[in-house]
Amino acid sequence: MERQSEVREEKRSRTGKRRLSSSSSSSGTSSNANVDVEMATATLSVPKEPSRSYSRTPRRSNHKKKKGVKKDAAAAAAAQRSISGGEGAEPSAVEPSPSPEANRGVNPPVVDASESSTRADVPDGAIVPGNEGATVAGSPREADAPLIPGLSDTLALYILALVPLSYHQPLKGVCRKWRRFLSSSTGTGNEVLEMRKVLGVKETWVFLLASGGQQRHPQWRAFDPVFNRWRCLPQCPCDYTFDSCDKESAVAGTQLLVTGHSATGPTVWRYDLHTNEWGKAAKMIKNRCLFASASHGNYAYFAGGSADGAVLKSAERYNSHTEEWEPLPDLHVNRKWCSGCILDNKFFVIGGQGSERQSLTSGEYYDEAEKRWVTVENMWPAARTQSPGQTAPPLVAVVKDQLYAADASTMELNSYHKGTNTWRPLGPVPSRSVDSSGWGMGFKAVRNEIFVIGGSSDRGNGTFCDQIHAWPPSPNVGGWREVGQLPNTSGFIYNCAVMII
Template sequence: MSNEDGGDDFRSRGGGTSNDTWVGFPSNQGGDDGSSDVEEPQDADYSYVSSLNDELALLILARIPRSDHSKFCSVNKRYLALFKSDELYNIRRAYGIKEASVFMLACGEPHWWAFNRQFTACRKLPVLPSDACFASGDKESFCAGTHLLVSGKEFEGMTIWRYELVKNRWFKGPSMINPRCLFASASCGDVACVAGGIAMGTRGMEILNTAEKYNPEAKKWISLPRMNERRKLCSGCFMDDKFYVIGGQNERGDLTCGEVYDAEKNTWKLIPNMLENSPVLTPSTSRSPPLIASVNNELYSLEPSSNQLKLYLKDTNSWRYLGESPVRADQTRGWGIAFKSLGDRLLVIGGTSPHGTNGMTICTSCPDPNDPGNLKWRVLSCGGNRISHFILNCSVMVA
């Protein structure tokens, strides 16, 4: 699909700034928290903050939102080096300081964009230096720690590119132990897991039941035990500190079961009929993987055929309707829709009309499992609804 509904206007908001600079834009309430370009740092100061010891100053700086980092990089060279190192993120991790960012690639956009949690500021990531096959092909993305990983196919085969937030650069690799596509993935802090999918190697188009975990500190993949079922076009999430893989297809057809990986026991447990009477079993061979998200250890699903939101009831292994989604997922069988967890909120991004003429819509909601009839959505702004509503990739980083 083309980006004829105004992609150039969106790009102009950040086109003249440094890739490392967040650009603010008016919110729905009319506020403006724009940031200026990064200036050459001065080198007159030799301590972080006058009259404060370095340990306290570092703790204060670690609490500064990432969208404001560029404002402090111009203070002196020590600040600049600090914000471009792992030191602040190690402090944030030690003190449990977390901040969510949304990384997104929309149809027709040549660049990835990063948004802050409130969608009041964004910045353009450096150009991903892949070949033309990777750039134009289907891709899958997920985050682990301060790494954004994008998996796709280059002319030489399956490849992973990783964007390191601290260095603001793309790097190639590391490749999975079993390169794959159409797999399930999920992130929980510094942990990211993948499972299932289709093998893209010497074994041909084999449907996999293998699983792996990515370690961002070591920049390597670690094998996990095999799942009970081979499955492709499946989805993953973390819930109750466990990795769930749901739905998908194997050689026999659709799968109604789910599986859960317990890291403490290092085992998979099959959940029969987890998707029975659920929204994801629309009779279409071209539908998207299940649209699922976990918030506060509750599992939610967006039904593409009816645009209805559902809650998974763990005790009865069933689903409950909560209300209608503010975006249309039915026109594309679930493709092009971002349905993610954003802290304690659900995030949904897509179009509001059958042909996307109203552009992108970004909404969040704090669903209450105990009050299913009171679903309220908050519409957010991305600096104007001119970017394509069809989302190719979307991942949330919490670091």
């Protein structure tokens, strides 16, 4: 009998079954039954961690396993009834294993492996590198996702229009939709740029090409006068001939135009502030240098100049929307070494040298409505004391439709009275340019101030200062203030252009 009991106990320990007989009268057998019940109760009381599968592979059937669990539960219930007094006893506190239907609810849904790799810490609508075609579960498709979650695209457009253009390039790296939105164009231009016009948002940048200082070659830089910060433009991919030649610059929309001569002939390079990239622009209708130029919105105007030793009277303008050149009527007089400006929404050409190398005191402006040029006699009397070619073209700037000029021979600031066609002196400018005959100094209107950039130093020994001074034309303002310093330059300004966008 003892041998048979040992065999039964060994069999029950392997299979987990507990078959107890209520008719056993042996005290040793009853004690062993109590121990078996406690073991079965402890075993069934520990919950099993539900298995988690993240593969599309069908799960294997666990029918046999569930069947064994049900038998274990039945054996435990029978053992508990035998201890508590027979068939009518209350069921034990041990809960049976969940049914197959309940098990199906516990298991997580099957997820594709490639999809599950995109779930961790990825916001809705974001792009996962290497899995651009996939979308995060529960999020809309990228094409239908809003620009900014929780906001309408119209409100998001307002917000993006307030961001400075210099930050647009890094913003394009947020997602593909932002990149397409910030780079896309409509019939009249980019949506963000058009919204900036509607909201009246204006941004000013001063582009400078100055002598290199410690650098071997000069580099284009942009200056933000509002936040007093500088940024270096990408290196222009031009050849050595263009890099070392005399260049002239103008602005149209968000584009900086730089004209000069490369190894293949006259060339125009274009830098776009919106894309932060250089590219070749279409060639001018008439290749020219030493011309007058001015910027007005999306247009850059050019007139006069020289080509192949001849003084020109032709004029044209560049349209930044179409990136094409448009011809304008000819000037009344052939001019080179002249200057241009926008005054009362008209393109003015002032002074210069004629075909007979005579100094020109007259000026002309282009009437857009009548498509013709109108002559203004004796508009630049300083030409009588300044020989074109030996002195720089007139240093002119327009602030609030008021024309100002710096006399290179005396370095005095003068204001122009449109009604009487006369000039009135206002006092000296902070930097000299007498030693270099007006060359090497930037004289520009920036926002509502006149900027004097670089120029000769006060020592008068051929050195140049690396400072920027500004003066707001107002009777209540005393003198010039220092805005900042030119970084890594000796102070000689080759080219200077102002962009207001």
